Amino acid sequence: MKQSEFLKTVMPFKDKVFRVAKRLLVSTEEAEDATQELFFKLWKNRSKLKDYKSIEAFAMTMTKNYCFDRLKSKQANNLKLIHSNYKEKNTSLDRRMELNDSVSIVHQLIENLPEQQKLIIQLRDIEQYEFAEIAEMLNLQPTAIRVTLSRARKTIREQLIKQHNYGIS
16 A cells, blocks of 8 residues: 555544544643554554455544553553533623533533443544444444443433532422
């Protein structure tokens, strides 16, 4: 595989890889390092890429595994989940403050989910992957993905309602 062919193959999902890495790691710098490391590994193994049905799914799995390895490493004591790509325009200051608070609460609730639920929420609701693709990346059945996603959403919904109704009798 030549460089131009490699770039045509992997560049379309570069941003998705970065966003997943950023979701799993603490900072933009860590996510950039993870993305760079992934593309380096893909480049080294470019001759084997033809063997995969979905190079994108393979890359996402590699990203997930690399990030988990980083989180488990001794250097990663201060790494945590973070995600902030929400932007709202043309709203009043009060409404923007409410939305920012709600988004912050949702981010916090996602952060408190079990690791697998966090990852599935990221891949399905943020990255917009299909259930079959997520199942392939995580080596799970599509029904297990649906159940896990449903439970994660239910937990977030219940906690958000609880937060918004706090103090209201």
